Amino acid sequence: MLLTVALILFVLWALGVFAFKVTAGLIHILLVVALIVGLVQLFRGRRV
Numbered sequence: 928m929l930l931t932v933a934l935i936l937f938v939l940w941a942l943g944v945f946a947f948k949v950t951a952g953l954i955h956i957l958l959v960v961a962l963i964v965g966l967v968q969l970f971r972g973r974r975v
Contacts, residue, residue, distance in 0.1 A: 929961075929968050936961040 936957050943954035 933961040933965050
């Protein structure tokens with residue numbers, strides 16, 4: 928689930944960098960948040 932969100936945010940970030948310079952700042956912030964969430968999930972591990 929979080930991997931899907933991170934991939935979507937990465938695509939939006941890439942669009943922001945190359946197409947929409949105005950929204951690039953917001954998309955960079957969202958990408959950083961997605962990376963932090965991904966790292967937290969990685970370090971926590973899966974709880975079964």
